Amino acid sequence: GVFQVSDAGILTKVDTMPVFDFDEQAFRAEVGRLNPGAPIFPISATTGAGVEAWAAWLAERIRAVQ
Numbered sequence: 001g002v003f004q005v006s007d008a009g010i011l012t013k014v015d016t017m018p019v020f021d022f023d024e025q026a027f028r029a030e031v032g033r034l035n036p037g038a039p040i041f042p043i044s045a046t047t048g049a050g051v052e053a054w055a056a057w058l059a060e061r062i063r064a065v066q
Contacts (some may be wrong), residue, residue: 006035008035008036009039009041010041011042012043012045012048013043013049013060015044015046015049041054041057
């Protein structure tokens, strides 16, 4: 599946998690089971949280292939 071949995961809308019944620990555990090497980046476009870490990871990946 997609989680097994992805280089990373992006968990979006983390600012809304308190409103919904979303178990982040269960999500991380399942993704970790399927693809233990893939980092997970929690992102909030509304607050900007997590965007810098994800952008830094992307930039490093781009530099690695140039």
